[in-house]
Amino acid sequence: MGADVTGFSHSENKREGAERLGADHFHPTDDESVFQPLGGTFDLVVSTVSADLPLGSYLAMLRIGGWSAP
Numbered sequence: 001m002g003a004d005v006t007g008f009s010h011s012e013n014k015r016e017g018a019e020r021l022g023a024d025h026f027h028p029t030d031d032e033s034v035f036q037p038l039g040g041t042f043d044l045v046v047s048t049v050s051a052d053l054p055l056g057s058y059l060a061m062l063r064i065g066g067w068s069a070p
Helices: 012-020 032-038 055-059
Strands: 006-009 025-028 042-046 062-069
Touching: 006 012, 012 025, 025 032, 032 055, 055 062
Parallel strands: 006 025, 042 062
Antiparallel strands: none
16 A cells, blocks of 8 residues: 555564564664654554553654544
């Protein structure tokens, strides 16, 4: 469908799995500075975890008019 997919995980250990499932990019989130250069670059953020997340950091990655599906 032409989507550019990015995976995020607290652990670098999940990179291989994310790429195997089709992720084009992967960012470990153990250091929250990873979010700054990604600000305003996503059209959609989908969260599939039950853990507490720095929600503001994820929402800041959305472009104007972007969507979040928590």
